Each structure stands twice: as structure tokens, then as C-alpha cells.
Amino acid sequence: MELTDKQREFYEYLRRCRQDDGNLPSLRRAAGELGVSHTAVAQLLAQLEKKGMVRREGRYSRTIRLLPGAAVRSSGSAGREVPVLGRITAGLPMSAQQEWDGSVVVDGDLFGGDELFCLRVSGASMRDAGILDGDLVICEPRHYAEQGEIVVALIHHEEATVKRFFRRADTIELRPENPDYPAQHYGLAEVLVQGRVVGVVRGMHPIFSRAG
Template structure:
């Protein structure tokens, strides 16, 4: 997943390459975005390479190339999902995140939700994280799912079938499972995007943690 500034740098490199057949220099990137030094330009290049958006071409000047557009995908964030007490299921896309197709696989349709609560911490899903969901109506025992119960209440839990009922199991030993006769599955978790303050780009505000389109 890219930050807002990383998307801007990536778009600049992609546009520059389409016009010139080679990538901009670190100094050109620095001037374009008024960065403090070329080392900051290198920082953004490294982030984009690590995220799979740039390829490094060895033994060539200005040796980076953009990954083909078909390998990246924008995923809509449809709201929040409770990792705790169920909340009303709302699907109103207001943002997108940009990730590589390799991160989520090539099959199926996907959407993303912000996590609220701490019921899934033992699965490495924390309050404020974003989970990417593959849309599907069935799930295997033990998969982490978006489950809708009762009066359109959505929750993020591990799903189990036992004794003719469904058990929605939190991954937090201090919380109790939820049992229901009927559960509507709206997808399974395929990727977790961590919300780490310590990994924010230098000079980035708290409101720019996720890509906004």
C-alpha cells in the first residue's frame, strides 16, 4: 500500500518515463517535490521498489522502470468493520488504496475495511488497521471473515461450524465467541495493512496515512 506522497512520486516517474523513455534523476524528483535532499528522493524510490511498483534495471542509468498498470489495483475502502461488538454494515466507498495484484491474487473482487476494536489481535489485526477482503459467500472453518448477523450488524471474526450452529470466534482470550443459527458471509480476509505511526513518511501528516483518491 502506498502513501499519498508515494503515489505522487510514482505518478511523476510513470509520466516522465512515458515522455522520455527513461526515469527522472533523483535531483529532478527532489526539485519536483521540493524535498530536502536527494537522499529523500532515494527514500521514495526504495519504498516504491519494496512495494513492487518499481523495478530496478541493473547496469543502466536512471535504472528504474514502472510495473505495468495491470499489476496494480485500486481497492475501495467501504467503511469500518468491528473487531469487537458488531456494528451496522455500511458500504459507502470514500477512499481507495493502491496495492499490487500479487498481494491479493488474481482471482475475485476485493474491497477494504478499517478495523475498529481489538478482538482479533492474536491474528495480528489491530485497531486502525485496514483489511482487504475477497468477496465470497462461503468460507472454510477457521478463516477470518466479514460476517453479518442479526439486524445487518457486521463483525470481523474467525468462522467455525459446529453442532448445527455458527461460531464467530474472536482472536482475543479476554472475549467470548458469538453463536448464531444463521450468518451471512460477505468475504474473507486476504491481506492486512498495518497502521504504524512510526512508518509514516517524513513530514507526512496523520491524515495522510492512507492513499486518498
């Protein structure tokens, strides 16, 4: 999808508003915060709607929906929208959450592959790998891991964590990247790999890492 710079900036503004307070702004609020006319905002919305990026319910309705799965292309860079699926821990394991929690737009040239997803990190155990509390990790789905890769792992079918993966003779080691946290060891049947971490988003800016 080709967007002009103004259209992309406006789309990113709408996305930030949704992330910050869970709601999209009224036309009046958007015009005031962006320093443009009410008419300019309406025109931008109409353009984004025509390109399949948003949907309005009624011509003058305040209800605006960002359409999940919309791809963005601007200034020669191919973008893709990646869903955020709940939260994951980089400390002790926590109960897995699979609810949809918005999305982020990342550079499709850097983050390829099918069915990418994001998880928000809670905790500091992967600090030395550049994964901080509050970051989003970008993951590619996978049910296996190579030695030393950073993965999303499901423990006992219900607790999720992000760690480096090492397979031993009869155990799985999930190793943190912070000396304040101990490595965790589980039986082979107790750990299910859900995906490999391929990047990090911090402050809505992707950090390309291909971790692992």
C-alpha cells in the same frame, strides 16, 4: 499502467493527502511540501492525467480527482487500487456501513482475485491474528467459509464483524483472536458470510497474511 518512480511517489502523496484530511492539495501546497517547483508539480499532474490516474477540472483549477479503479505498475510490481468500504468491528458487532471511503493501492502480485474490497477495523478482538484497531483488512467476496477462516460476517442482516468462522451442528461460532473477548454463537440463518480476509494494510503498507 506504467509509472515512473517520481510519478508513483507523487500519486502516493496525493492519496495520503486525501486520506489525512479528505482533500487533495493545491499546486502551491504540493510544491511547498514536496520541495519542488510549481512547474514540476503541474508537469507531474499532466503526466498522471494522461495515464488516467487523476482528473483536473480546468487547466488551473485546484480541483483534482483521483480516479477509482486505476491500476498502477512501477518498478516491476503490478499494483491495483482496492476500494475501502466503510468500517467494520473486531470487537462487538456494529452496524454495517457500505459507503465508499477512498481506496488503497496494493501489490497485484500478492493480492489477486476479482472484486477485492477493504474494510477499516475498529476494536482489538483480532489482535492475536495480527489485525489491530485502525487496520484495513483486504477481503475477497465470498458467501461461504471453511472452518477456521477469518471472515467478514453480517449478523442479522445489519451488523458486521470480522472473526474466525466455525460451523457447528446447528450454530455458527464467530471466534475472536484475543482472550479478553468471548466467542459469539448464532443460529445458522443469523450469519451471512460476506468475504474472506486475505491481508491487512497498516499505515498504508500492505501486510500479506492470507489469514485463515
